[in-house]
Amino acid sequence: MADKILKKDKAAEALKELSKFRLFAPAKSDDVVLFRQIEDPAEACLDYANSTVPPKKVVFPQTETLFRFKLGNPELREKNVEEEGTTVIFGLRPCDARAMSIVDNLFSWDYEDPYYLKRRELTTLVGMACVTPPSVNCFCASVGGEPFGTENLDLLLVDMGEEYLVKVLTDKGGKLAETIGSFMENAPEGAAAKAEELAGAAREALSRSIDTSGIEAKLPALWDSPLWKEVSAACLGCGICTYLCPTCHCFDIQDEVEDAEGRRCRMWDSCMFREYTLHASGHNPRPTRKERTRNRISHKYSYFPGKFGVIACVGCGRCVNLCPVNIDILEILGKVVEA
Amino acid sequence: MVDQAKLREVAREVISREDVRLLIGYRPGTYGFRARPAFVESAEQVEELVFTPACVSNLASYLVLEEKPPLPRGAEPDNRKVAVMVKGCDSRALVQQMVEKAYERDHLVVLGIPCSGVVDMARVEARFPGVLSAGSIIREGDDFVLSFDGKTEKVPAAELLADKCKRCRYPTPLVSDIMLDDEVERFAEDDFSDIAELEGKSVEEKWAYWAEKFSRCIRCYSCRNVCPMCYCEDCILDRLKPVWMRRSVDISENTAFHISRAYHLAGRCIQCGECARVCPVDIPLMELNRKFYKDVEELYDYEPGLSTEATPLLSTFSVEDREDFIL
């Protein structure tokens, strides 16, 4: 399908139309932007930098039921993800969309994870290109992304000032575009070229970068390096860097019972927590934050690429922006390169 | 403001002492205006130390955060002292930790920094976005002077000051071995006006307010981990037997988490504001802590973190304690 134009004053109507699906869009709560299920287009905030919590939570909810049961009854009732129906994530950043394609590797290797994959199948991703980098700590271009990246997106919106240029990237995107076709018009000649120009400028505007070549091989060799103690000294051991990472995917499984009914559910977990690896015997293979930090970096930049051929980091900068003590993954990687 | 050269000189002397193994201070961050904790183990490292209004962290947390895995057989633990730089508010955490017997006074060398207020980094970054190269913030009278990318900007202090500083009762450290500057007179009072409005609302309005805040919580536990008073080795949040708080993230468990966190700080919170600062989804955690703080002061005339001779609030009582609600 040819490129379209969605005038900004029509955006609300388009969102209204899309809200017949399960529609997630960035919305403001106080000063925090989070992806929320939107019923009223007025809640959406499309003029935003980036969401604090990545939209991974739509396809990989922080807590989700795997199956339900009644005590004393052997029947296990599987959660039916299909029931959630068609889902649209509107206005996500290209890095966050790319992150989902990275996580897809994990959830589909060997055993297929039915919950995640079904949700991915049901979800259409409508991206919002980064005309200006959302933060000084964006470094998507260093890890295979682009401010105008289209990877894994079904539609890409480019903010051209008065209007959005809508690029249709997949059939799924095409179908979605049709449902809001009446609010859009054909893109005038030159719009694509203007978008190209903006893309180039956005790429130029990225202020941080890292040369990742060689890091994958180098990390295992730095196992005993003193650098890990140095970079983890300030670490508080909280879950910010992992929970807010669009590619982090570790989870815990717990059973919950309320009266005679129960469920087995899974919830995000973080390798930065002490309990994460703690054995029942009291032994902990990663006894301090030093080992946990080493694991976090190594997993993203060495183990994951070793297994799936892609770095498990999209350069969104959240872990740098939001770390309470300014632990900076680019600084750590810089030290790895230098070491 | 603290003379940076003097600060380094003192730090050099302290870390050179044989009975000191570690000095915890501040150094410039990796970008923009940020500053971050510094862990100095040798005299060579002192050159990077700074103290500026960007030094927001409460370093007292690190005294109780250290993880001590079992030592290899035959190895002796390093029991030498730890030196730590503290602002007025941070020093109260040390006092309260000692009240609770987290460690002995002579475990520490305290470098006190009389402080006229630190910035709210979120406000600074919102006002001057996109600053990557190292910027500096200094205090000049009633203004903060920010220098970055070759520019200098003067901003009235009140516009960038952290909220906790606007009501700081104890700008000068209450405990110190070496004071790095002249005492700062109390420049603000705390009348709890920030929570008065909410206190005056109906229970329905209150719950609507908190339900929205708690529903955002992602349970990263940064508020717990950053807190200098949250240092139980075995936290009930991590307990699986019994399960106090389920790990599932929903309004019920999130509320339970916030009640537990705040209650465990009743009569212990020393108002450093770190929890609210680090929360990635901006839950106003200090509004919870301050409710307790206010009630404790009002009911029991008690302020935590003022004297190492004090008894923890809930380990004591008075026969005369109010009981007007008891049937």
Place this chain on the structure above:
Amino acid sequence: MKNPYIPYLVEILDAWYEAPGDRCIKTFKVTFADPAVWDVWSHRPGQCAMVGIPGVGESMFCVSSSPTEQGYLRFSIMKTGRNTSALHELEAGDRFYVRGPYGNTFPLDEWKGKNIVTIGGGIGQAPLRPVIQYIRDNRDDYGELTVIYGARTSADHCFKQEFEEMNACGDVCCHLSIDVEEEGWPHFVGFVPQLLLEAEPKPDNAIAVTCGPPIMIKFVLQNLEKLGFQPEQVYTTLENRMKCGIGKCGRCNAGPLYVCKDGPVFSYAQLKQVPEAFA
């Protein structure tokens, strides 16, 4: 495709205690409630399964029976936490849930024609039991079988009867030990690594498999090296906390390895490349 998170219901055919104490060990002999599951279930020695009770939780245990034992699965479980305590409450006729089998297996086909030495300590014998059983059921395919096993006391010995049988039958060379002297104990007294030196198995055309507490494994590996075993000849199993069992949740990672998928069986040669494996 079947949802891998949904477990199969099993019924306990028989259950008995192997060892007493706070951390007692109980063996469960189970079969699938739905016999049709046997058509899709096939495990090999070394493989694991998630065992649990809805409402309590799940934990990973090795299947301690050999596939050559038809019609049932066995699990030997030490009481350490919430889930294992709940499992220990169960008796013959009760039911719980199992999903799997997970992970890789001991390369028993590659080992054909070789002498096999198993070195186990405490509950660590559970993953070795299917190896021993498998070899005994395919006795002509393998050379000598040497079983070295120790536990703290004679009461702590798992699978006592089977050791007695093995001692009697003569096709297995059996070495047993306890840590501290006991009256009437006819075998070795001391730790398993010492017993290994005592037994002195020959490295020629041999494979050594060891399983037990980390500290024991550490010294067994050293002593096997002393005896001339090459890292390629030595196998062990790793254990980490696990939640999903299917290579998703990330919890069992030891360096780049997913213990639940790439393991639990590893050769010492492999593990030498992964420092975290011995952390």
Place this chain on the structure above:
Amino acid sequence: MAENTRETFEPNIVAFLCNWCSYAGADLAGTSRIHYPSNVKVVRVMCTGRVNPLFVMNALQQGADGVLVSGCHPGDCHYMQGNYYARRRFTLMRRFLEYLGVEPARVRMSWVSASEGSKWKEVVEEVVEGVKAVGPMDQFKRRQLNW
């Protein structure tokens, strides 16, 4: 549980009673055939000092509409001081829960001695009336959200 309307609402009250005074007081009410509302579910503890304030939170999560903590009168604690500590803890907890939006009527405390069977009746009546007036607890009860 059947749907409750405000009119027919029968609150679920969890009462933590100390072994020495309030439990005995409630027992006395029973043996004296004093009728009192059956809404309270009693949990006997050795002393109100043993009642962790988080029990209140947990009870409200699990479906209680109100919580009552009851112990010996000040000065009469079997362990000398347990009720004094409890008094501080619940004073703070009650105010805090009110601040979060939990009606104070849901968190009550009383002193009932072993001889006060009739006071026990009055306390229960007052607590039940109070909770009835504010209706079912639905702020942060564990609900089967998205189960």
